[in-house]
Amino acid sequence: MGSWIEVKDSSDFSLQNLPYGVFSTNGTDARIGVAIGDWVLDLKVLAEGGAFDDLEFDLETLKNTTLNAYAGLEKKVHQKVRQRLQKLLEKDTQLGHVLKENKPLHDKAFFPQSGVNMHLPMKIGNYTDFFVGLHHAKTVNTSLISASINQICPCFYNLPIAYNGRASSVVVSGTPFHRPRGQFPVDGEVISGPCRKLDIEVEFAAFIGRGNELGSPIDVNHAEDHIFGFVLLNDWSARDIQMYEATLMGPFNGKSFCTTISPWVVPLEALEPFRVAPKETPRKLPEYLTEKREKSAYDIPIRATLELNSEKYRVADCSTSNVIFSFAQMIAHHTSGGCPLRTGDLIATGTLSGPTREEAGCLLEQTRGGKEPFEMVAEDSSKGSVQRAFCEDNDTIIFAAHAKSNDGLGNVGFGTCQGKVLPAI
Amino acid sequence: MGSWIEVKDSSDFSLQNLPYGVFSTNGTDARIGVAIGDWVLDLKVLAEGGAFDDLEFDLETLKNTTLNAYAGLEKKVHQKVRQRLQKLLEKDTQLGHVLKENKPLHDKAFFPQSGVNMHLPMKIGNYTDFFVGLHHAKTVNTSLISASINQICPCFYNLPIAYNGRASSVVVSGTPFHRPRGQFPVDGEVISGPCRKLDIEVEFAAFIGRGNELGSPIDVNHAEDHIFGFVLLNDWSARDIQMYEATLMGPFNGKSFCTTISPWVVPLEALEPFRVAPKETPRKLPEYLTEKREKSAYDIPIRATLELNSEKYRVADCSTSNVIFSFAQMIAHHTSGGCPLRTGDLIATGTLSGPTREEAGCLLEQTRGGKEPFEMVAEDSSKGSVQRAFCEDNDTIIFAAHAKSNDGLGNVGFGTCQGKVLPAI
Structure with missing residues (x-):
C-alpha cells in the first residue's frame, strides 16, 4: 500500500x-x-x-x-x-x-x-498521569524519592497508580516555558527561588474519544473503544519543588508549570502492527483489570535528545513497552469507582525508562538524583559530548518516536515533542 | 438596606x-x-x-x-x-x-x-483541593492517615499544600451517586469491592473569574481580583481506597467518584462583613505569600447534617475560619511556578474542622478512623440519635452555611450542598 x-x-x-x-x-x-x-x-x-x-x-x-x-x-x-x-x-x-x-x-x-x-489538537478537560513504568518504579521508588520509602509501593502491581495532573499547563510542542520558582530545602534551610533540579519525563499518552457517565465504569475489554489516539508527552518536573511539597498529597507545583505534547494524534488503528503484552504478564489481577487481549501494550521506541547551539546530544532511548498496565487497564481502573472520562481527557503512562542508564526516561534516574552527571554524546560524534545533572537554561529537549513496520504497511511516528527551558522570570 | x-x-x-x-x-x-x-x-x-x-x-x-x-x-x-x-x-x-x-x-x-x-453554575476546567485546615492537619496527619507519619508534614506552615482534584466528577447539590468500588486491604488481604469507609469533607471553595497566562504568576495582593465567588463543597472520600492507592502520588480514585457543590456562587463582595485573619498569623512567610491585608480569610459557620427517613441529625459544626492560608495565598502559590488558572477553575480549602470532636469536618477525624462511632443527635430531640462510623447507603448529607450580619447589611448563606449515597452498582 x-x-x-x-x-x-x-x-x-x-x-x-x-x-x-x-x-x-x-x-x-x-x-x-x-x-x-x-x-x-x-x-x-x-x-x-x-x-x-x-x-x-x-x-x-x-x-x-x-x-x-x-x-x-x-x-x-x-x-x-x-x-x-x-x-x-x-x-x-x-x-x-x-x-x-x-x-x-x-x-x-x-x-x-x-x-x-x-x-493543541484537543481541548483538554482533565489530564491524568499514571505511574506504570516498571523500571522507573524500581529505580525511583526504591532509592531516589525518599529515604523512608525503600520498596516499591505495595499497590504498584495490583492497580495502575495515578495522580491528577494539571490540564491548563499542557502545551503543544514548540512552546517554550520559564524555569519555575518554588520552595525547597537547600542545605537544611527552606528557600524560595528558581528550581535547581529541572527534569524531563519521557511518556506516552492517550486522548479519550468517547467518554462515560458518572457512576458507569468502562469495561476493560471495551476500553480501547474510548481511545481516540496517542501522542508523546514530556512531563517536565521540578524535582526540588516536587519533593518538598509532595510528601502527603502528591505532585502539584512540581509539575504544573509545563507539560509538552506532540501535535499529531496517532489513531489507535495505526499502532496495530506494534502490539506487545505489558510487562510482568500474565499475573493475577482483580476481574475489572483482567483483559482478554494479551497484546494490549505497544512497542514503540522513543528517543530523547538535547538540542543546544544547533547540536544534538542523545539523552535516552526509552520504549512504550516498559509498562506493567495497558491503556485499557488504566481506563478501566480510572473509571472503576464511577469517575467520568470526557472527550479530550489526556491519560499518560508515567516515565518509560528501560533497565539501563542509557534507557532512563528522566534525569532523576539517569544522574542518581543529580549526584552523577550523565555524559550526553553528540549525534555528530566529532562534536563531543555535554554533561548534565539536570536541565539548564536554554536547553531544548526533543522526544521523537519512529516505529518501523515489519510487514510493509509503512512506518509510524509522532512528529516531535519539543520544549525549551527559558530562564526563571 | x-x-x-x-x-x-x-x-x-x-x-x-x-x-x-x-x-x-x-x-x-x-x-x-x-x-x-x-x-x-x-x-x-x-x-x-x-x-x-x-x-x-x-x-x-x-x-x-x-x-x-x-x-x-x-x-x-x-x-x-x-x-x-x-x-x-x-x-x-x-x-x-x-x-x-x-x-x-x-x-x-x-x-x-x-x-x-x-x-452546575460554571463549566469547571480544573479543580484544586488544598489542605490548609489547621485542626484537620493536626488530627489526621499526626495519627490517622499513616502510622509512619507522626508529625504534620514539614511544609504545612510554609506553603498551602494542595493536590489536583478531578474536575469531571464535580456535581451540583442534589445529585446522588453510587458508593464507589475499589481495591483496599481487609485483614491483611487486598480485596476488590464496594468502599467500606465512605466519608465526607466539609470544605469551602472559590470559583476563579479572570485567569492568568502560563508563566505569569498572580501577585498575592491582587489575587482577590481573580475570585468570582464562593460555594460550599463536600469532597466525598473513600478512605479505604484512598489510603491504599495514595502512598506515593496522592488521592485519586478515593476522591474521583463525586464532589458536591452548592448551586449559588456567593460574590466576593458579599462576604466583606465576615472577614477575619487566617490562623497562626502573623508568621514569617516568603515574599510571594506575604499579604498586606490582615483579614484575608472569612468566619462563616458551616453545619453538616445527616438526613435519614426525613429526620435530620447533627454531624458537625465547622467554620471557614479554621484555615492557615487565605484564598489569595492559595492563588499566589498555585500560580507561583507559572501555572495558568482559567475562568471556572474551582479551588477548595480542604477540611475545615475545628478543635473539638463536634467540629470535626470528616468522619475519619470524628470517629478516629471508624474505631469510635459518633452519636449524631436529632434536631428534633425526641427522635433520639443515630450512630455512624462512616456513611451508610441511603444517607443524605447536607451542608449549610448562614452568616449573621452584625451591621444590618443582611444575612448571607449558600443554600444547601446536598448529596445522597446510593448502594454500589
Whole structure:
C-alpha cells in the first residue's frame, strides 16, 4: 500500500499512520488536518468538497478548531474516515486519482508541514498521569524519592497508580516555558527561588474519544473503544519543588508549570502492527483489570535528545513497552469507582525508562538524583559530548518516536515533542 | 438596606448576598439567575429588558448557560452589576419602583426557588483541593492517615499544600451517586469491592473569574481580583481506597467518584462583613505569600447534617475560619511556578474542622478512623440519635452555611450542598 504522495522511509507519516492535528497557516483560522509525508491535508476542505458525504456522520465535526467533537463520535466513524483517507491517498485507486487530478481541490487541500503552525489538537478537560513504568518504579521508588520509602509501593502491581495532573499547563510542542520558582530545602534551610533540579519525563499518552457517565465504569475489554489516539508527552518536573511539597498529597507545583505534547494524534488503528503484552504478564489481577487481549501494550521506541547551539546530544532511548498496565487497564481502573472520562481527557503512562542508564526516561534516574552527571554524546560524534545533572537554561529537549513496520504497511511516528527551558522570570 | 421582596431573617439570600446560579424551569433552557429571598431573578430577562444597557459590558455574557463568560469579565463589571441589582431590588429607590411596578417584566423575571432546577453554575476546567485546615492537619496527619507519619508534614506552615482534584466528577447539590468500588486491604488481604469507609469533607471553595497566562504568576495582593465567588463543597472520600492507592502520588480514585457543590456562587463582595485573619498569623512567610491585608480569610459557620427517613441529625459544626492560608495565598502559590488558572477553575480549602470532636469536618477525624462511632443527635430531640462510623447507603448529607450580619447589611448563606449515597452498582 503506497501513496501517490511521496513518503520517505524516514517520514513519520505513512499511509499506515494518518494522524490528526490542528493547524493554521499565516492569518487563517485553526482547522483540522491529517499528516501524510511532508504535507498536511486539510480535512475541512475535504469535508466541504464532499469527500465524506456518504459516510453518515456529522460533517460539522471536521470543521471545528479542535478535534473534540470529531473524537467524541463512535469509533466506527473514525475507522470509516480513515479508510476513506487511505483510499484518497493510495496510488492506483479510483479515489486516489480523483484527488490527485482535481487540481483546484488538490491545491486548496495540501499544505507543506514546514509552513504551518501546529496548535493543541484537543481541548483538554482533565489530564491524568499514571505511574506504570516498571523500571522507573524500581529505580525511583526504591532509592531516589525518599529515604523512608525503600520498596516499591505495595499497590504498584495490583492497580495502575495515578495522580491528577494539571490540564491548563499542557502545551503543544514548540512552546517554550520559564524555569519555575518554588520552595525547597537547600542545605537544611527552606528557600524560595528558581528550581535547581529541572527534569524531563519521557511518556506516552492517550486522548479519550468517547467518554462515560458518572457512576458507569468502562469495561476493560471495551476500553480501547474510548481511545481516540496517542501522542508523546514530556512531563517536565521540578524535582526540588516536587519533593518538598509532595510528601502527603502528591505532585502539584512540581509539575504544573509545563507539560509538552506532540501535535499529531496517532489513531489507535495505526499502532496495530506494534502490539506487545505489558510487562510482568500474565499475573493475577482483580476481574475489572483482567483483559482478554494479551497484546494490549505497544512497542514503540522513543528517543530523547538535547538540542543546544544547533547540536544534538542523545539523552535516552526509552520504549512504550516498559509498562506493567495497558491503556485499557488504566481506563478501566480510572473509571472503576464511577469517575467520568470526557472527550479530550489526556491519560499518560508515567516515565518509560528501560533497565539501563542509557534507557532512563528522566534525569532523576539517569544522574542518581543529580549526584552523577550523565555524559550526553553528540549525534555528530566529532562534536563531543555535554554533561548534565539536570536541565539548564536554554536547553531544548526533543522526544521523537519512529516505529518501523515489519510487514510493509509503512512506518509510524509522532512528529516531535519539543520544549525549551527559558530562564526563571 | 431592605428589599421590596420579602427576605426572612432565616433566608440565605438578602440584598447583601445576591449570589449567581444557573437554573431552568420545566422544559426551558438553563440560564443565569440571582437569588433573592425565596425567588430567582432571571438575568437573561433583565439583560434583554435593558436593565444593564448603560453599564458598558458584553450583555451576551448574561445570556449563556454557564457563568463562565460573565465571570471572566473584569471585577469592576461584577461590582457595577451588583450595585445595579441592589438598586433594582431595594425598596424606596426609583429603580426598585420600576422593576416592582413593571408587571409584565416582573412576572417574566421572577421564579419561585421551589420550582426551579439548579445546574452546575460554571463549566469547571480544573479543580484544586488544598489542605490548609489547621485542626484537620493536626488530627489526621499526626495519627490517622499513616502510622509512619507522626508529625504534620514539614511544609504545612510554609506553603498551602494542595493536590489536583478531578474536575469531571464535580456535581451540583442534589445529585446522588453510587458508593464507589475499589481495591483496599481487609485483614491483611487486598480485596476488590464496594468502599467500606465512605466519608465526607466539609470544605469551602472559590470559583476563579479572570485567569492568568502560563508563566505569569498572580501577585498575592491582587489575587482577590481573580475570585468570582464562593460555594460550599463536600469532597466525598473513600478512605479505604484512598489510603491504599495514595502512598506515593496522592488521592485519586478515593476522591474521583463525586464532589458536591452548592448551586449559588456567593460574590466576593458579599462576604466583606465576615472577614477575619487566617490562623497562626502573623508568621514569617516568603515574599510571594506575604499579604498586606490582615483579614484575608472569612468566619462563616458551616453545619453538616445527616438526613435519614426525613429526620435530620447533627454531624458537625465547622467554620471557614479554621484555615492557615487565605484564598489569595492559595492563588499566589498555585500560580507561583507559572501555572495558568482559567475562568471556572474551582479551588477548595480542604477540611475545615475545628478543635473539638463536634467540629470535626470528616468522619475519619470524628470517629478516629471508624474505631469510635459518633452519636449524631436529632434536631428534633425526641427522635433520639443515630450512630455512624462512616456513611451508610441511603444517607443524605447536607451542608449549610448562614452568616449573621452584625451591621444590618443582611444575612448571607449558600443554600444547601446536598448529596445522597446510593448502594454500589
